Amino acid sequence: MNQKLTTSLVCLSLISCFAMKASPLQSQSSSSQGRPAELPTVQDPDEYAVWSAVLSKKFDRGSLQRLVIKDRTSIDARAKDFRKFESLSEAAVSDFRVKNEGKYTLENKFSVKPLCILISPETESRLFPFASITVLDSEAIEKIRSSWDKFYQEYPGAQGVLTISPVCFNSDKSQAVVYMTNKVSLMIGSGKLFLLAKKRGIWEIQKEELIWLS
Numbered sequence: 001m002n003q004k005l006t007t008s009l010v011c012l013s014l015i016s017c018f019a020m021k022a023s024p025l026q027s028q029s030s031s032s033q034g035r036p037a038e039l040p041t042v043q044d045p046d047e048y049a050v051w052s053a054v055l056s057k058k059f060d061r062g063s064l065q066r067l068v069i070k071d072r073t074s075i076d077a078r079a080k081d082f083r084k085f086e087s088l089s090e091a092a093v094s095d096f097r098v099k100n101e102g103k104y105t106l107e108n109k110f111s112v113k114p115l116c117i118l119i120s121p122e123t124e125s126r127l128f129p130f131a132s133i134t135v136l137d138s139e140a141i142e143k144i145r146s147s148w149d150k151f152y153q154e155y156p157g158a159q160g161v162l163t164i165s166p167v168c169f170n171s172d173k174s175q176a177v178v179y180m181t182n183k184v185s186l187m188i189g190s191g192k193l194f195l196l197a198k199k200r201g202i203w204e205i206q207k208e209e210l211i212w213l214s
Helices: 002-033 045-059 090-099 121-127 138-154
Strands: 066-070 115-119 161-164 175-183 189-199 202-213
Touching (some): 045 175, 045 189, 090 175
Parallel strands (some): 066 115
Antiparallel strands (some): 161 175
16 A cells, blocks of 8 residues: 555656646747747848948938938838839849838848937837827827927937838849838828949949839
């Protein structure tokens, strides 16, 4: 009887031990299921070189102290907008179609003089809590204006809020096209396409096309 009792106690102890080890794994698995999947991060140095070329040419002004950029790419241009560049290769348009299907996170690898600051969706929501307002009555307009005032208090000397697209290349990466939007305040902003060519190892803007202006 004593031997049977001892054996039973050992079995119970082992079961308890396995249960304690298993429970954190089960908890971790269930908690990770509710998390959004992480976006891939842009690592290609050529993309950062193209972005930097445009930012340096278009936003490197003496009065500008910092560039505020969303930390993930986004495209609200359409494939037919890219057709405005007659010299754009079909490979670059095809690259656009592929990259337009997803979003990518950015790292602060821009080679520009102004200080670059990447802001997350959480920071953007904190800065602009009324961005989703669709009915612009006087009260809503005042709230949004107040949000922009607070934004410039937190980021003095900023150009506004930039959103940049992935860079689309032709097959040999001698040609690139990128789309950027810059919102400055409630009713002021623009979206532009830039066509660049690589000459002697340096990206240069060949042409730009205004897609929208407010």
